[in-house]
Amino acid sequence: MGVHSTSDKEWKLKCFNYHAWQTGQHGAEKIVDNKWHDLDITIDLKVLPCCAYHSKCSEGVTGDSYLDSLPSDWNDLKKHTLEEILNHEVFTEYLTDKNWQNPETCPSFCASVCGEYIKEKT
Numbered sequence: 837m838g839v840h841s842t843s844d845k846e847w848k849l850k851c852f853n854y855h856a857w858q859t860g861q862h863g864a865e866k867i868v869d870n871k872w873h874d875l876d877i878t879i880d881l882k883v884l885p886c887c888a889y890h891s892k893c894s895e896g897v898t899g900d901s902y903l904d905s906l907p908s909d910w911n912d913l914k915k916h917t918l919e920e921i922l923n924h925e926v927f928t929e930y931l932t933d934k935n936w937q938n939p940e941t942c943p944s945f946c947a948s949v950c951g952e953y954i955k956e957k958t
């Protein structure tokens with residue numbers, strides 16, 4: 837799925853495994869914590885960032901050209917430690933807040949599951 841910016845909408849993405857959000861006065865939301873709180877591990881011991889990747893990409897194909905081009909064992913706990921996998925650029929450079937909060941750089945699968953244009957700019 838492609839993501840296109842528009843001039844009158846604000847892009848927002850909440851990663852339900854990474855972001856902790858707090859609703860303040862007047863309903864305004866803000867990010868209060870950024871770290872991986874939870875991960876999914878497949879039955880064949882592949883570490884995935886969330887249940888959406890687990891449930892919707894059961895064959896390991898996400899439709900994201902970068903993720904789908906990676907070696908099939910990049911996240912395999914039979915070959916790497918969890919620390920090594922979490923230090924992979926997927927987690928340190930690709931699935932990051934900086935990329936998520938820009939519709940032009942947001943990973944396509946994440947955009948389709950968790951991203952949205954929320955309101956018109958004033």
Ligand code: SF4
Binds near residue numbers: 849
């Ligand atoms: S699809 Fe992406 S943004 Fe949504 S919860 Fe999973 S890793 Fe986070």
